[in-house]
Structure formats: structure tokens, C-alpha cells
Amino acid sequence: MGDIGEVIRIKRTLVGLFLGLLLAESSVFSADYLSQSSPGYFEGVLRFVVSRYSTRSGKVVQREQINALATEKRLSIPSLDLADVFANNAPPGVSSALFRHDKDDFILYGDGVDAYRFRGHDKVLLGYAFRGLALAGAPVDMSAPEKLGPFQLRGFKTYLYRYHGEGDIRYDMYFSRDYNVNWGAIADSWLFGKGGLKVEELDSLLDRGELPVRIEVYRSGSRLLSINLMEAEEFSVSRASVEVPAQKILHSSSSLLKKLASEAIGLGP
Numbered sequence: 001m002g003d004i005g006e007v008i009r010i011k012r013t014l015v016g017l018f019l020g021l022l023l024a025e026s027s028v029f030s031a032d033y034l035s036q037s038s039p040g041y042f043e044g045v046l047r048f049v050v051s052r053y054s055t056r057s058g059k060v061v062q063r064e065q066i067n068a069l070a071t072e073k074r075l076s077i078p079s080l081d082l083a084d085v086f087a088n089n090a091p092p093g094v095s096s097a098l099f100r101h102d103k104d105d106f107i108l109y110g111d112g113v114d115a116y117r118f119r120g121h122d123k124v125l126l127g128y129a130f131r132g133l134a135l136a137g138a139p140v141d142m143s144a145p146e147k148l149g150p151f152q153l154r155g156f157k158t159y160l161y162r163y164h165g166e167g168d169i170r171y172d173m174y175f176s177r178d179y180n181v182n183w184g185a186i187a188d189s190w191l192f193g194k195g196g197l198k199v200e201e202l203d204s205l206l207d208r209g210e211l212p213v214r215i216e217v218y219r220s221g222s223r224l225l226s227i228n229l230m231e232a233e234e235f236s237v238s239r240a241s242v243e244v245p246a247q248k249i250l251h252s253s254s255s256l257l258k259k260l261a262s263e264a265i266g267l268g269p
Contacts, residue, residue, distance in 0.1 A: 033157035035178035037234060041072040042181045044234040051226045070181055074242035075099040101184035107244055115248040125257035127196030141198040156213045170218040180209035
């Protein structure tokens with residue numbers, strides 16, 4: 001009788017464990033993920049935290065917050081470190097970017113009166129500049145990514161696109177399909193097409209409006225950079241927040257970009 005009781009006890013334990021696993025698994029698949037509440041394009045603010053790491057200690061050496069104001073027709077990044085973007089060749093004082101999807105251009109400006117307008121052929125030149133200057137020392141041509149997921153990151157349901165580049169560089173990009181952001185010029189072919197950065201499928205992800213929740217860059221297994229979305233807050237953005245300030249003087253970016261493109265292909269200033 002003792003042996004029979006022990007068998008019954010073991011069976012009940014196994015049944016309990018099995019039911020527990022089923023309940024745990026169902027709770028993962030039935031989790032309430034964050035998603036866009038309004039139809040159409042996302043409108044509101046996207047709050048990102050950018051962290052740079054020491055390759056020796058692995059600790060954060062610099063951290064900053066970058067906010068992006070998004071509407072159906074425009075995207076404004078009021079504070080941006082363009083020294084990094086342009087490999088220290090940024091126009092003096094430029095620290096803000098405004099993408100005007102309705103005018104098929106984007107504007108770079110800072111605290112002064114000067115603002116630079118990029119459109120048409122200027123975008124192609126900027127693609128060459130990015131290729132030769134912005135990502136100096138990093139791979140710019142990558143094949144199709146590994147796809148993994150879904151994963152939950154801070155309440156967002158994400159899918160991982162893992163890219164491998166030369167020099168043992170790895171890019172892990174987590175995107176959410178539950179948001180629809182109009183990225184405008186950021187998703188255009190000048191950046192991910194001829195002359196620009198050849199990163200397969202990334203242009204399609206952005207063109208579909210998917211939202212990057214985490215981007216991490218590794219070299220030889222050491223993390224160099226991470227960009228994390230901390231919040232996607234929906235609200236009605238004021239028109240003034242996505243306009244070029246009235247006192248700005250718009251300049252063509254052609255002369256600036258010809259100089260950058262010449263430097264990028266080694267022709268000198």
C-alpha cells in the first residue's frame with residue numbers, strides 16, 4: 001500500500017508540474033503587449049536612451065536621452081549629436097533635425113540662424129558622405145539578417161534582426177510591429193540604396209513603419225552601443241513643434257555635401 005501511495009503522489013506531482021507549465025506558457029502567449037491605440041500613423045513622442053560602453057570594462061561611459069516628435073507628416077528630433085553622425089564634420093552649431101515628409105526634405109539646424117535643407121540630389125550626396133565618413137571603420141554592407149523572436153522588451157512585443165559585418169561586428173535590432181511610424185526620408189533609398197548603406201531588409205522595416213525598440217552594436221562580443229526605446233507616448237503634437245523656427249535662414253546643403261562627399265572618396269577638401 002505504501003508503494004501504491006508513493007506512485008499516486010508522484011503522478012499527482014507530475015500532473016501538477018505539467019499543468020503549471022501549460023499555464024506559464026499560455027500566460028506568455030496571452031501577455032498584454034504595448035501597442036498603438038490610434039489608427040493610422042503614430043503621433044506623439046518616442047523617448048530613446050543612447051548608451052556608449054567601455055570595451056575594457058563593459059560599463060557605460062556616456063548616456064543621453066533623445067526624443068523624437070512624430071506626426072503623420074513630420075518627424076522632429078530637437079536634440080541630436082551630429083558630431084557622431086558626421087564623424088566630427090558636422091556644420092558648426094547644428095544639433096536638431098526636422099524631417100518634412102509632406103515636402104520630401106529634411107532640415108538640420110541649431111541655435112543660430114542658419115539651417116540646411118536636404119532634398120533631391122543632396123540626399124544622394126549625403127548617402128555617400130554617410131558611407132565614407134559617418135560610419136568610418138564600421139561595415140556598411142551587410143547580408144540578410146537572422147530573424148528571431150518574438151521577445152518582450154519593456155512591454156513591447158519585438159522581433160530580432162541580427163546582422164553580422166566585417167571585423168567581428170554584430171548589430172542586434174529589435175523591432176515592434178505594433179506601431180506604425182512614418183519615418184519619411186529615413187527610410188528612403190538614398191540612405192539604404194545606391195551609394196548609401198547597404199543593409200538588407202532594414203529599409204523595408206522602416207518603410208512598413210515598424211518601431212525600433214532596441215539596437216545594440218557589438219565588436220568581438222563586447223557591447224559598444226545601445227539605443228533603447230523607453231516610452232512611446234501618444235498625444236496630439238502641436239504644429240509649431242514640427243515647424244522650422246521662423247528666424248531660421250534656409251541654405252542649400254549642396255556645397256556642404258560636395259565637400260563631405262569629396263572627403264569620403266578621398267579627393268580631399
